[in-house]
Amino acid sequence: MARATRERILEASSELFRHQGFAGTGVxxxxxxxxxxxxxxxxxxxxxxxxxxxxxxxxSGALYGxxxxxxxxxxCDPVAATRAFFAGAAQTLIETGYADACPIATVxxxxxxxSEPMREACAEVFESWIxxxxxxxxxxxxxxxxxxxxxxxxxxxxxxxxxxxxxxxSTEPLAAAGAAxxxxxxxxxAAGRAARRRRPHSAQ
Amino acid sequence: MARATRERILEASSELFRHQGFAGTGVxxxxxxxxxxxxxxxxxxxxxxxxxxxxxxxxSGALYGxxxxxxxxxxCDPVAATRAFFAGAAQTLIETGYADACPIATVxxxxxxxSEPMREACAEVFESWIxxxxxxxxxxxxxxxxxxxxxxxxxxxxxxxxxxxxxxxSTEPLAAAGAAxxxxxxxxxAAGRAARRRRPHSAQ
Numbered sequence: 001m002a003r004a005t006r007e008r009i010l011e012a013s014s015e016l017f018r019h020q021g022f023a024g025t026g027v028x029x030x031x032x033x034x035x036x037x038x039x040x041x042x043x044x045x046x047x048x049x050x051x052x053x054x055x056x057x058x059x060s061g062a063l064y065g066x067x068x069x070x071x072x073x074x075x076c077d078p079v080a081a082t083r084a085f086f087a088g089a090a091q092t093l094i095e096t097g098y099a100d101a102c103p104i105a106t107v108x109x110x111x112x113x114x115s116e117p118m119r120e121a122c123a124e125v126f127e128s129w130i131x132x133x134x135x136x137x138x139x140x141x142x143x144x145x146x147x148x149x150x151x152x153x154x155x156x157x158x159x160x161x162x163x164x165x166x167x168x169x170s171t172e173p174l175a176a177a178g179a180a181x182x183x184x185x186x187x188x189x190a191a192g193r194a195a196r197r198r199r200p201h202s203a204q
Numbered sequence: 205m206a207r208a209t210r211e212r213i214l215e216a217s218s219e220l221f222r223h224q225g226f227a228g229t230g231v232x233x234x235x236x237x238x239x240x241x242x243x244x245x246x247x248x249x250x251x252x253x254x255x256x257x258x259x260x261x262x263x264s265g266a267l268y269g270x271x272x273x274x275x276x277x278x279x280c281d282p283v284a285a286t287r288a289f290f291a292g293a294a295q296t297l298i299e300t301g302y303a304d305a306c307p308i309a310t311v312x313x314x315x316x317x318x319s320e321p322m323r324e325a326c327a328e329v330f331e332s333w334i335x336x337x338x339x340x341x342x343x344x345x346x347x348x349x350x351x352x353x354x355x356x357x358x359x360x361x362x363x364x365x366x367x368x369x370x371x372x373x374s375t376e377p378l379a380a381a382g383a384a385x386x387x388x389x390x391x392x393x394a395a396g397r398a399a400r401r402r403r404p405h406s407a408q
Contacts, residue, residue: 019317019318020227020314020317020318021225021226021227021228021313021314022225022228023224023225023227023228023314024225024226024227024228024314024318097317098316098317099316099317105313105367106313106314108367108370108371109225109309109310109313109366109367109370110224110225110227110228110310110314112302112303112370112371112373113223113224113301113302113303113370114223114224114228119370119371119373122371123371123372123373126368126371126372127372148380149379149380149383149384150380150384152368152376152377152380152381153361153380153381153383153384153385155364155368155377156360156361156362156363156364156365156367156368156377156380156381156384157357157360157361157364157381157384158360158364159360159363159364159367159368160359160360160361160362160363160364160365160366160367161360161364162313162364163309163312163313163360163363163364163367164330164356164359164360164363166312166313166316166317166323167312167316167323167326167327167330168327168330168331169316169323169327172356173356173360175353176352176353176354176356176357176360177356177357177360177361179353179357180353180354180357180360180361180384180388181357183388183391184384184387184388187387187391
């Protein structure tokens with residue numbers, strides 16, 4: 001039961017933070033949404049709202065990481081996976097009235113200059129997403145540095161598309177950014193294959 | 205003097221909102237930073253903090269639009285302009301301790317699901333930046349639809365890179381996203397030139 005209450009607080013906070021931000025969400029609203037007693041926040045999160053924020057970033061970041069791994073599976077075609085991921089994100093935005101996008105971006109922008117523990121949690125989550133995607137690009141034949149920079153630029157495209165799509169209430173940014181990201185992956189893989197044909201025995 | 209106070213309130217708010225968000229910034233902090241009397245906010249912005257927010261989005265959005273136009277000048281090389289813009293943004297982040305990035309993105313994510321007037325102001329600002337960049341791409345020889353989608357994907361890359369760079373306190377995301385964006389522009393221009401060579405008398 002205690003476990004359930006803690007989970008409900010984390011889930012309600014995650015939803016509220018991604019829709020309206022960290023500062024704009026009050027503890028009262030969180031306990032109301034979570035059907036939890038007011039004091040339970042400080043029972044489960046003795047460090048208060050900042051500790052709750054940090055845990056929400058890590059837990060919702062891990063969940064979203066699992067979503068990324070559902071698309072970017074071992075042995076997948078990274079071009080098709082990129083297209084499908086952006087298309088799925090657009091569909092989710094439509095279905096949620098342009099509310100559900102990145103689970104941590106709103107908080108990341110709010111706290112990057114004001115809370116070191118929360119900023120670090122965001123940085124670690126972004127890093128985990130980059131590593132997971134870069135790993136798939138490596139398996140598809142790209143060198144380590146190229147895989148990393150491509151994974152970063154894909155994530156930047158996605159995060160920025162979420163900012164624009166939510167403000168413009170349109171999936172056009174996800175379509176444009178998704179097409180550009182998929183083209184970037186396609187070209188990088190083609191360049192990698194061409195380099196391997198030229199130098200069949202050397203790494204890229 | 206009244207004009208000066210109003211401007212100081214707008215400038216202080218713009219700075220505070222971009223660093224710590226809209227909800228995280230109190231009216232007391234704004235008047236203190238602006239050296240303005242407390243009541244002056246409601247004198248100049250009778251609609252209160254939401255009206256102030258809307259005006260800050262429009263005014264800081266217009267200023268940033270001028271910055272975009274400093275890089276993407278009529279007749280510029282859009283590839284070089286893209287590289288220079290991302291490099292300049294990285295430099296600004298370093299110089300400001302990773303605080304100064306997009307003037308409206310933090311607020312955009314916070315208010316997109318909670319304030320229609322502020323969301324609409326953000327949407328209009330993003331649209332103005334897209335139009336200005338697309339115009340330069342048109343002049344460089346791209347078709348209307350291609351210019352627009354490319355301008356959108358460039359802006360998405362930049363906005364997402366700001367999210368990651370501020371959280372990670374690193375310019376790596378701007379370097380990766382900037383290189384990908386410049387490559388996208390280069391390839392689009394090359395494809396446009398190739399299409400014009402094949403069909404010299406038809407539009408792309």
